[in-house]
Amino acid sequence: MILSVRRVAGLCLRHLYILRGSWLRLIEMAYWPLINVVMWGFTSQFLSNNSSWFAQAGGVLIAGALLWDVMFRGNLGVALSFLEEMWSRNLGYLSVSPLRPGEMVASILVMSFIRTMIGVLPAAFLAIPLYHFSLFSLGAPLLVFWALLTMMGWATGLAVSAMVLRFGLGAESLAWVMIFAIGPLAGVYYPISVLPDWLQPVAWALPPAHVFEGMREVMTHGVVRTDLMLSALALDLVYLSLGIGLFLYAWHGARVRGALLNVGE
């Protein structure tokens, strides 16, 4: 399948126009990551004063909160970009244009990346003066962690979009809640070894468990665990392929059922 950059850019333009025209949306995107980092920053300060482990691994909670938001925003960016078309009842016109489903997926992934940057970067910068913690001190591994978590966010967002396409807008709240099912197993704030034995294999089957474990290794021991990164990447590729496959399958199903023309609020 050949993707047209012009058409992908054209659909991105549609979402960028919305962002440009609404400063409230921009604030909303950055609002929760900012609140999150403030809460975890104070929690981190308190624990650092009362725990030698936290004192040694300063900022591990803030880094966890910020990187979790990368995955959450990645998911939300995909799901909301797709929901936007359904809310505005625009899917019918997009579906009869030369835009292919693969191009639509590509453009919502691009928009998800932009939305994640807008959401998470202000919070990451705020942590520097407020708590003397810079996420960027993770160095090059940060880029890898960011990319790996974004991929998992995309996979979840595409699965949510597929479900909305299949079950209608009644399923839209999944955009906000589905990813939290992964939360307890992701090891954002605690190592996977804390989980019951029977649950640990389930956690290790998810890319974020590898990423957050790797993040703690970098922050507490200064060790970059490429094995964890590679296993996360392999799992991400599986989940992202599943997400794309599920979306394209749901798209085909919508064409069989005639759901593309009459979707909307």
Added chain:
Amino acid sequence: MNAVEVRDVTKRFGTVVAVDTISFTVQPGTVTALLGGNGAGKTTTLSMLLGLLLPTSGEISLLGQDMIRHRYRVLPRVNFSSPYVDLPHRLTVRENLTVYGHLYGVPGLKARMAELCRDLDLTGLLDRPAGKLSAGQKTRVSMARALLNQPELLLLDEPTASLDPDTADWLRGYFQDYRRRTGATLLLASHNMTEVERMCDQVLIMKTGRIVDRGTPAELFARYARDTMEEVFLDIARDRRRPDDPCRREP
């Protein structure tokens, strides 16, 4: 080559047969109407022509291309407008047209937009959000979007639904002018009899998913011994037969 060729197309939703083994062709440069009551299968047929809906069986080709297998080859040459599909409300008219111009790969987009805005009297609305336009203005914007790529085949679903008579009349005139200027083919689904009488070279009358009669408006008037399309439509809708049918029930 026909602009539209439909062969034995059926669409079933479970046990419901929405469109039942229909076949028809549309000659290039003509205006054809799918006429029928609510639930007759007009919109389902249009959706299948556009590839929005996959037929259960049958073959469809537009402008010589198989729409089921090679849909993306023909979509840049086709367009569609429906009062039941919206443009993004928060985007301005200019932004909407720019986005769709990119999706259709319209060469000289700014000039094309200026031309359409002049023709459709949209110049003063370019910086207004689409969601804040009146029904008539929205229809004109939707038409501008549908004409951006200068389609060789334009499919219209109830093009004048919810418009006041003045705007509806103006729009019909515009379609006819567009066809004269470009040689485009128009296929419209409608239950507006005036529209069908005034615009169409061929009428396909649908009822419960089937094409129950077809012909030019004049042929249909003669066949049913009626003076207006509305009378023909009512004869068919109420199962009154043709004058040559011995079972014909008079109203």
